Amino acid sequence: MSMSTSTSTPSRATRAPAVEARGLVKTYPGEVTALNGMDVTVEAGTVFGLLGPNGAGKSTTVKILTTLARPDSGSATVAGHDVLRHPDRVRRAIGVVAQNSGADPVATGRENLRLQGRLHGMKGTGLDRRVDELLERFTLTEAARRPVKGYSGGMRRRLDVALGLVHRPEVLFLDEPTTGLDPEARTAMWDEIGRLAGEDGLTILLTTHYLEEADRLAERVAIVDRGRVVVSGTPDALKGELRGDAVHVELRTALGEAGRTLLDGALGGLPGVHEVLCEGRRVSVRADDGAAAVPVLLGALERAGAAVATATVARPSLDDVYLRYAGRRYAEAGTGSLALAGGAR
Numbered sequence: 049m050s051m052s053t054s055t056s057t058p059s060r061a062t063r064a065p066a067v068e069a070r071g072l073v074k075t076y077p078g079e080v081t082a083l084n085g086m087d088v089t090v091e092a093g094t095v096f097g098l099l100g101p102n103g104a105g106k107s108t109t110v111k112i113l114t115t116l117a118r119p120d121s122g123s124a125t126v127a128g129h130d131v132l133r134h135p136d137r138v139r140r141a142i143g144v145v146a147q148n149s150g151a152d153p154v155a156t157g158r159e160n161l162r163l164q165g166r167l168h169g170m171k172g173t174g175l176d177r178r179v180d181e182l183l184e185r186f187t188l189t190e191a192a193r194r195p196v197k198g199y200s201g202g203m204r205r206r207l208d209v210a211l212g213l214v215h216r217p218e219v220l221f222l223d224e225p226t227t228g229l230d231p232e233a234r235t236a237m238w239d240e241i242g243r244l245a246g247e248d249g250l251t252i253l254l255t256t257h258y259l260e261e262a263d264r265l266a267e268r269v270a271i272v273d274r275g276r277v278v279v280s281g282t283p284d285a286l287k288g289e290l291r292g293d294a295v296h297v298e299l300r301t302a303l304g305e306a307g308r309t310l311l312d313g314a315l316g317g318l319p320g321v322h323e324v325l326c327e328g329r330r331v332s333v334r335a336d337d338g339a340a341a342v343p344v345l346l347g348a349l350e351r352a353g354a355a356v357a358t359a360t361v362a363r364p365s366l367d368d369v370y371l372r373y374a375g376r377r378y379a380e381a382g383t384g385s386l387a388l389a390g391g392a393r
Contacts, residue, residue, distance in 0.1 A: 064128060066092040066219050066251040067113060072122035074108050074275075082108040083119065084275035090219075090253055090268075095245045097266030098255040099366065101378060105275040106255040107147065110223050113253070114144050127218045140168075143212030143220045147227060149204050150211060153197035157188050157207050160196060161214055168215035182210040186240070202233030209240065219251045220244065226261060234261075241265055259366045259378065271370055278373040283366060290364035290372065291322065293338025295345060299329040300355040307352035314348035315341070327376060329357075334368070 067090035074083040083105050090096040098106045111117035113126055115135040124131045127141035151160045158179060165175040183189045186206040196204060205225065212220055222241070226234040242265065244250045256262050262269050263283045270280040279286065303311065308326045315321050320336030331349070335341035338361035349356055370378040 063092045065089050065125075066094075067096070067124075067126050067253055069109070069113065069124040070122055072109065072112060072119045072124065074105075074112065074117065074119050081275055083112075083122075086122070086272075086275065087277055088113075088253075088270060090251060092251050093245075093249050094267045095241070095252045095254060095265050097262040097269040098253065098272055099257070099259070099262040099266075099269045099370075100272035101257050104257075104272040106257075106272055107223055108275075109272075110144075110221055110253070110255055114142060114221055115139055140215075141218045143215070143217035145208045145212045145220070145222045145225055147224045149196075149208050151196045151204065151207055154195055156193050156195055157183065157199070158192040160207065161210060164211045164214045170215065178214060182213060186210045200233075201229055202236065205229060205233065205237060206240070209237075213244075217250075219253065222252060222254045224255055224257070226256070226258065238264060259370075263366055269366070271366075271373060273370075273374040279369065286369045287364045287366065290334055290368050292320065292334055292336040292364075293341075293361050294364050294368045295333040295335060295338045295341055295359070295361050297331040297333075297345060297349065297359045298357045299331065299349070300357050302329050303331065303349075303352065303354050307349075307354055310352045311345075311348045314344060314351075323372070325371065325375075332368075332371060334364070338362075 067088060069086060069088040072083045072086035075081050086105060086109055088096075088098070088109065098109060100106050108117065112119050113124055113131060115131055115138050118132065126138045129137040129141065131138050151157075152163075155163070161179045161182060162175060165171075165178060170178065183192050186209065188203065188207060188210070191199060191203060196207065199207065209222070209225070225241070226237050229237065238261065241252065241254070245252055254262070254265060266283065268280065268282055269286070270277045272278070303326050311326065311331065312324055315324050315333060321341055322334045323332075325332045331345070333341055333345060342359060342361060346356060346359065367378045
């Protein structure tokens with residue numbers, strides 16, 4: 049009698065997380081709180097977005113997960129290795145693309161890639177093939193023998209990603225990968241990140257302050273504010289929790305206390321209105337029927353003596369998700385988080 053056995057690759061649901069952090073706390077001298085109980089779980093083979101304004105704590109989280117900083121408390125594992133107990137194992141398993149380019153501007157693109165490979169113990173024809181492969185993939189073959197200082201911003205960023213991939217890491221960290229790029233170069237980078245996840249099955253942890261970037265690239269996002277995660281989930285699910293339409297009104301001058309009271313009274317009894325938030329010169333409302341809410345909202349503002357500059361109705365966005373869970377609008381959160389969190393990075 050013969051017996052046969054078969055093996056199968058574990059499903060995503062049964063595989064251990066590629067990245068897992070629990071209760072990370074990090075402070076700097078002067079009582080500056082960067083992380084205040086950060087929790088992150090990234091499933092293997094996915095693109096995970098840490099989304100938050102500048103100063104929310106995203107880069108500090110990446111520094112800890114890539115062994116460049118130590119937390120005051122909490123724990124983290126990357127590719128199954130504890131970042132504090134086995135930092136060398138973590139470094140061998142990851143690729144890192146930092147905000148600032150790590151390439152030598154005087155060396156050529158090819159020389160940068162070869163050096164990166166040698167640092168990871170690669171050599172000979174294997175290294176040469178890998179360098180050629182990456183130069184072709186990132187459309188850098190023609191520029192391979194030119195000094196990096198002559199590269200455009202988009203070319204340099206593509207080289208940075210290639211440098212992070214030389215040794216075929218299990219997990220790739222992309223810290224604000226498209227900051228400073230023009231729209232065309234940013235779109236090209238988005239396409240490449242999508243290919244890395246879809247075709248190569250790479251686990252990618254992406255930090256970004258661009259709402260559109262997180263919405264387009266990430267299968268799951270964690271919205272970070274003041275050094276902690278305020279909500280996480282798929283972009284569609286998070287937006288789906290906000291029923292109806294988002295109505296945003298920009299005023300010519302800020303609404304006073306009496307005006308806010310009048311507005312709350314006018315909209316509070318309107319069927320289908322779920323939330324009203326006044327923030328400086330901006331008024332935001334969530335309503336089942338945004339078109340029906342607009343005339344009531346404008347009428348209440350007129351009675352309150354508030355002059356309206358613009359009014360828009362749209363389906364909920366990640367900006368609205370941030371507004372709901374962080375209590376303030378995303379575009380205005382960068383400076384606010386610095387003041388309230390003592391300068392979290």
